[in-house]
Amino acid sequence: MAIARSTPKRADEGRRNPLLASWRTPFKAPPFKAIAPGDYKPAFDIALQTHKEEIAEIAGRAAKPTFANTIVALEKSGALLSKVADVFFNLASADTNAALQAVERRMAPRLARHQSAILLNRKLFLRIADLYERRAGLGLDAEAMRVLECTYKNFVRAGARLDAKARKRIAEIHTELATLGTAFTQNVLADEQAWHMILEGERDLAGLPPSLRASAAQAALELGQPGKHAITLARSSVEPFLQFSARRDLREDAWKAWSKRGENGGKTDNRAIIVRMIGLRAELARLLGFETFAAYALEDTMAKTPAAVRALLDKVWPAALRRARAERDALEARARADGENFKIAAWDWRYYAEKERKARYDLDEAEVRGYLVLEKVLDAAFDTAGRLFGLVFEERGDVPVYHPDVRAWEVRTKAGEPVGLFYGDYYARPSKRSGAWMSSYRTQQKLTGNVRPIVVNVMSVARGAPDQPTLLSFDDARTLFHELGHGLHGLLSDVTYPSLAMTNVLRDFVELPSQLYEHWLSRPEVLKRFARHAETGKPIPQRLLDRLEAARTFNQGFQTVEYTASTLLDLELHSLVDTKGLDIDAFESEILARIGMPAEIIPRHRIPHFQHIIGGYAASYYCYLWSEVMDADAFAAFVETGNVFDRKTATRLKKHIYAAGNREDALDAYVAFRGRAPEIDGLLRKRGLV
Numbered sequence: 001m002a003i004a005r006s007t008p009k010r011a012d013e014g015r016r017n018p019l020l021a022s023w024r025t026p027f028k029a030p031p032f033k034a035i036a037p038g039d040y041k042p043a044f045d046i047a048l049q050t051h052k053e054e055i056a057e058i059a060g061r062a063a064k065p066t067f068a069n070t071i072v073a074l075e076k077s078g079a080l081l082s083k084v085a086d087v088f089f090n091l092a093s094a095d096t097n098a099a100l101q102a103v104e105r106r107m108a109p110r111l112a113r114h115q116s117a118i119l120l121n122r123k124l125f126l127r128i129a130d131l132y133e134r135r136a137g138l139g140l141d142a143e144a145m146r147v148l149e150c151t152y153k154n155f156v157r158a159g160a161r162l163d164a165k166a167r168k169r170i171a172e173i174h175t176e177l178a179t180l181g182t183a184f185t186q187n188v189l190a191d192e193q194a195w196h197m198i199l200e201g202e203r204d205l206a207g208l209p210p211s212l213r214a215s216a217a218q219a220a221l222e223l224g225q226p227g228k229h230a231i232t233l234a235r236s237s238v239e240p241f242l243q244f245s246a247r248r249d250l251r252e253d254a255w256k257a258w259s260k261r262g263e264n265g266g267k268t269d270n271r272a273i274i275v276r277m278i279g280l281r282a283e284l285a286r287l288l289g290f291e292t293f294a295a296y297a298l299e300d301t302m303a304k305t306p307a308a309v310r311a312l313l314d315k316v317w318p319a320a321l322r323r324a325r326a327e328r329d330a331l332e333a334r335a336r337a338d339g340e341n342f343k344i345a346a347w348d349w350r351y352y353a354e355k356e357r358k359a360r361y362d363l364d365e366a367e368v369r370g371y372l373v374l375e376k377v378l379d380a381a382f383d384t385a386g387r388l389f390g391l392v393f394e395e396r397g398d399v400p401v402y403h404p405d406v407r408a409w410e411v412r413t414k415a416g417e418p419v420g421l422f423y424g425d426y427y428a429r430p431s432k433r434s435g436a437w438m439s440s441y442r443t444q445q446k447l448t449g450n451v452r453p454i455v456v457n458v459m460s461v462a463r464g465a466p467d468q469p470t471l472l473s474f475d476d477a478r479t480l481f482h483e484l485g486h487g488l489h490g491l492l493s494d495v496t497y498p499s500l501a502m503t504n505v506l507r508d509f510v511e512l513p514s515q516l517y518e519h520w521l522s523r524p525e526v527l528k529r530f531a532r533h534a535e536t537g538k539p540i541p542q543r544l545l546d547r548l549e550a551a552r553t554f555n556q557g558f559q560t561v562e563y564t565a566s567t568l569l570d571l572e573l574h575s576l577v578d579t580k581g582l583d584i585d586a587f588e589s590e591i592l593a594r595i596g597m598p599a600e601i602i603p604r605h606r607i608p609h610f611q612h613i614i615g616g617y618a619a620s621y622y623c624y625l626w627s628e629v630m631d632a633d634a635f636a637a638f639v640e641t642g643n644v645f646d647r648k649t650a651t652r653l654k655k656h657i658y659a660a661g662n663r664e665d666a667l668d669a670y671v672a673f674r675g676r677a678p679e680i681d682g683l684l685r686k687r688g689l690v
């Protein structure tokens with residue numbers, strides 16, 4: 001396909017700019033060290049211009065539309081832009097700085113405008129629509145048919161059929177949303193970076209186990225306060241502090257800082273931003289013919305309607321609430337037994353829950369942590385991928401990385417066939433946004449040669465002291481498995497067309513591969529081999545495994561309530577038709593009061609720092625629970641065979657779920673794997689809610 005001839009300036013930049021050059025590194029991985037912050041803007045300029053010309057060329061063709069000259073050409077277009085954007089946005093999340101943040105603020109609206117210009121391009125849409133009308137007679141195979149149907153649907157959902165005035169307004173809305181979303185995310189990071197608590201002396205450290213003291217000492221060292229201890233707003237720092245600190249006053253301080261991110265007034269306050277975003281989304285939905293943004297967003301999911309999501313939440317919420325109230329009563333009794341006479345506050349829950357767990361199950365989080373060495377948990381996650389899918393991970397020291405903490409593994413099949421490249425970036429640092437995620441530097445596809453994926457897992461684990469191994473909580477270990485589950489979804493992807501690849505599946509399906517993978521961590525078959533004591537190397541004793549199993553559903557009322565409350569806030573917020581005079585504080589309080597939220601629990605994400613609903617999970621935070629219905633049901637398929645590594649079941653799982661991308665309808669894919677639709681009982685049992 002012809003691309004307009006490069007101008008001399010562009011040719012020079014193309015030779016000079018490491019983002020635009022062809023990468024001669026192992027696995028053609030990004031040459032991180034060669035890239036300077038100043039390279040992004042000119043690289044984006046050229047990549048955007050190139051993509052624009054590619055699109056103009058496809059849309060302006062005189063020849064009658066064919067699958068090859070329109071859909072295939074569209075699938076191939078924008079490769080340079082993806083290459084630049086994948087590097088940029090990965091680093092903007094995992095290792096950012098003031099220079100990258102400035103580029104991000106500048107590029108986010110431009111990229112949104114660019115994306116809208118493609119999706120709302122009339123001439124291009126008419127070619128796609130023509131093909132769509134004639135699709136039955138085009139002689140397409142199943143995957144080609146799927147990519148045509150998905151492309152058509154994407155354009156329609158974006159507003160391609162609307163009149164010029166509406167299309168123009170939609171483009172404006174997306175541009176403004178991109179600017180606001182970037183500000184929102186940067187504000188949360190700024191609030192997280194702005195706060196830490198220095199602990200001095202034994203009085204401040206009361207209750208903290210050795211592993212938390214070690215990671216707090218390391219955090220203080222990184223903050224330039226050697227010899228002291230620091231608690232930060234990384235989840236891996238603040239959560240264990242709330243769990244163990246015997247100092248109620250310090251717990252309250254930490255909890256308040258944590259819960260008020262994005263809500264501190266001044267330049268980083270997100271409340272006005274979110275009100276504006278919700279208003280714009282409501283307007284967008286109206287323009288597209290939907291009553292609410294939730295109705296619009298959910299049309300393209302397995303759930304399909306807000307009513308279907310509410311039906312699921314209605315089954316879970318009352319049971320979770322009952323359970324959480326009983327848990328609270330038990331915690332209050334525990335506090336009274338300790339001689340305290342206050343009501344449990346939100347900053348007390350984790351602390352007394354830890355005591356309760358110890359008393360009831362003789363299970364000590366710090367004791368379990370001693371057996372969960374990061375290195376060994378990684379081995380366990382890789383070994384599971386070997387037993388299920390025949391993959392081998394081999395660490396490579398010669399692949400470029402973007403930070404000294406990042407490690408790279410070559411992934412092959414046991415027969416030696418290349419699969420892809422896997423980056424792991426596990427430690428918390430101030431340049432990283434909080435949370436854990438999987439992303440990719442290159443997407444698998446076979447349209448332009450056999451392109452192998454490069455995927456990355458990012459977490460924010462508190463690092464152990466120098467020359468000490470890093471120890472994980474059971475939750476951290478579960479998150480590591482979760483993200484590798486997403487990673488395998490990317491690595492095993494086996495599709496022809498880029499837009500069907502990897503994790504480009506429905507939002508409420510995408511957490512299935514990740515949540516399902518968590519199940520293997522909890523199995524004795526895995527823990528007995530890989531949970532070995534950091535100092536003695538001895539495997540985790542059976543008595544501890546038994547207690548872990550007995551305590552499996554402990555505190556699940558709390559966890560289900562904090563998660564589901566955020567889900568309900570998300571759904572209600574995106575069901576608003578009019579946002580005039582919307583006061584986020586009042587709105588949040590009112591919804592929480594209406595659903596009977598216990599005063600001792602706050603939502604897992606309060607609205608001013610709810611980053612999921614800024615990115616791709618707007619009106620879709622429920623998707624974890626939706627996917628959980630499937631993961632609980634899917635893991636049962638293994639348990640039913642009597643072997644959690646059953647070969648036949650694993651083969652079906654790989655074929656229909658992990659390798660399938662968006663090749664077929666999500667429910668059809670699930671049914672092809674399981675033999676029937678998912679049933680909710682597994683979820684309720686897993687959480688101990690029945």
Ligand SMILES: [Zn+2]
Nearest residue numbers: 482486511514
């Ligand atoms: Zn996930």
